[in-house]
Amino acid sequence: MAAGAALAVSGASRAFGGVYAVRDVSLTLAPGELRGLIGPNGAGKSTLFALIGGQLRADTGTVRLDGTRIDRLPADRRARLGVGVVFQAARVFPGMTVLENVMVGAHGTTGAGFVAAVLRLPAHHREERLIRDRARACLARTGLAGWADRPAEALPLGQQRALQLARALCGQPRLLLLDEPASGLRAAERERLSALLTELRAEGITMLLVEHDVAFVMRVADRVTVLDLGRVIAEGSPADVRADPVVIDAYLGAGSPA
Amino acid sequence: MRTRTVLAAAAVTLALPLLLPERHLPVYVLLLLAATVTAGVSLLMGYAGQVSLGQAAFYAIGAYAAGLSAVHGVPTLIGLLVAPVVAALAAVVVGAPLLRLRGHHLAFATLAVHLILLSLLGQGTWAGGAIGLQGIPPLSLAGTPLRDDVGYAYVAWAVLAVVLLISHNVVDSRAGRGLRAAAGSEIAAAAGGVPVGGYRLVVFALSAAFAGLAGGVYAFYLGYLGPGSFPLLLSIEVVVMAVVGGLGTITGPVVGAAVITLLVQALNELGTRPGMPSYAPAALSYAVYALLLIAVVRYLPRGIVPAVAVLRKGTS
CATH class of the missing domain: 3.40.50.300 (P-loop containing nucleotide triphosphate hydrolases)
Incomplete structure (x- = not known):
């Protein structure tokens, strides 16, 4: 870090x-x-x-x-x-899995854009792997490893708060x-x-x-x-x-x- | 399994133009073009959380861009590529101020964009005015002009395939996650580093490009464009298609466009039978929008594709 x-x-x-x-x-x-x-x-x-x-x-x-x-x-x-932020209200992104929620936290420290995504350039694949690994590590630290593929809005409140912390940490x-x-x-x-x-x-x-x-x-x-x-x-x-x-x-x- | 489903769907839809009777081919082409426009609406509404009631305006802009450039001697294939670019540029120009609006305000503003465009097209002599733009040459691929419906069926198929692939690739990416996050919580997405405003503008432009590309195919297919080709109802229609098919899914737009187009077509045939009153086709098609929208919102609030996915998960 x-x-x-x-x-x-x-x-x-x-x-x-x-x-x-x-x-x-x-x-x-x-x-x-x-x-x-x-x-x-x-x-x-x-x-x-x-x-x-x-x-x-x-x-x-x-x-x-x-x-x-x-x-x-x-x-x-x-x-x-x-600057990483953990809000008081549990602001999770509905319709996305717990892992995807945490991956959003890495947005500011990564750079692949729309063009790399549409054309599936090597930069896209490389960065997706990096972000996913980082997000999994953050889930493990916050005790959420077992919840990775669940929809985020289905988590109990305590886990939603942990999710926010994991998301913030994913931005290093x-x-x-x-x-x-x-x-x-x-x-x-x-x-x-x-x-x-x-x-x-x-x-x-x-x-x-x-x-x-x-x-x-x-x-x-x-x-x-x-x-x-x-x-x-x-x-x-x-x-x-x-x-x-x-x-x-x-x-x-x-x-x-x- | 998923790959196999996609390949099977591709095989069936590719075989259809050859198997369908000639008189059904226009429906096939227009259905695919509607699905292409709807894919953009679905990306905008389902993933970016923005409502546009003026999407057919970008369809019209693409159609006129392709039609006008072809009429002025630009090679038709280039005209077809210009269509999505012009539509996307138009979206950036109107989107920069409009996307500050949210929810219903944005919906009405985009509706106004459509109305203004219709009025401009009706007045502009450069665009053929109220009479319309005539004499658009057929699309020419590798020096061969496409004159029959089967050719356009395959062009429309390829266009839809490209658009769906782009949608899929955008949604499942860093940028796509940023967009979906912003639709859920703008504040938390921004705190994660997502430039929310910029991303929304990009997706608005992308959805306009989809509509513009479909419009370009439409221009060459029909060979004639008029303000009357792009009624306000068309903008509403693609939103209904997106909602019925299922927002936030890649295949929803195709299913929604197919269901609505085929239903309207069937009712149209029913309405034009001998003995039916002259207002029957219009009344029936309006009624079907209303009833279908009410039924879907009431019984399948997330649309057909998500409902089917839940069913399949339940049975397996």
Whole structure:
């Protein structure tokens, strides 16, 4: 796998109808870092996630991947530069098998086009083999090897989430964005996810983990950023953030769930 | 098994022009041309998730491109190759702004494209105006002009075979997966690196090229073109064929075109029997579209080919 990329968000803002969802947020991730992003409902986590992934454009501010500005690029171009995305909602492609779903994830890092496909050029065959092998490897990592030929929409929810992760990994991302990957998972699935994240971290992939489950984030993340009302209110190691009175006051409240 | 089925179908359809009585050959040719246009609609609707109610406009553009170039002395075979190119270019020009629309909006916009084209063809003296374009020479292959229906039957067969092969190869490829993914979730497809807008434009152009190629054959076969040759109903007809045959399948367009064409033909013969009122053929053919579409949507919502596939899986 390719080594992780550095992410630098600088002064990013995005408003909806005059209300700021994200306001002047700056965030820097070192290559290979696993950063947790937490905050109460409506803190702007998902908006910030979309500004980095390219599903939304920032009104102001910049997003850089290894120093290259990506904030004006559409999502597919960002994917080609190595940004992988796991959405909160299980967005699987219906009418396609699990394997085909995962193969789509390799789209940005492969290049055979319509002409190669129509004429069945050697490039087409070579790349199909490469993509299929890569997709099978990603299915194996996410525990989906036995589901490869099933229709994707027939998978249970937990497997659909694993499928999304496999799809993102198939693109060999240098920055992986995960939006609440643990929500709705059962305890055993959660364990497997946390083991996989640890494994990906050891491989050097930079990851931004948006998560509602604070305990889960504290367990796997190197550092944690806390958003509230669209602004960064705290940042540091899990232990520091947990002890920060501003965080406890604004977010965790009395009887902290952490 | 699959290869054997394809070969058997090819053998039967290749033998048919020689076995059919002469008077049935026009039906055979027009059926294959309809299947060719429908293959494009099916690619667009079934795999790319886009609805076009103006596909016959590209059929007309291809027909006029071939007809006009032949009338102006361009070798007919080149005219036939120009037809899909011109249709595809037209699709890129209208598609670039139109494909920003979705669902019903896109459907109505493509319907409008068809109406505008009919009006342009009716006014344009360069295209023969309302009288039409006459004196289109027959298609000439290796210096021999094709004058009989059997020749056109085989040309139409070859055209359909090429179009089906292209469809198959596109669907089962990196690009095809990207398209199918975008039809399911545009956001997730883009996040995987699929340039959704660009791909949709390519498929729109490809489906127009299929229609244009069929139109080119049509022009040489009939030798005459008029705005009346491409009524709005034709655009609706190919959508009905695609839905009846089964979207998202390669053979669906052929089955859909065959079922509809043969049914309309049979009803037409029934309607023109002595003793039938003069409006009978038109009334019957409209009725068959309506009833068949309702029946298929109600009982075989995914179309004939997927339904048969499920049946076969169930019995084996």
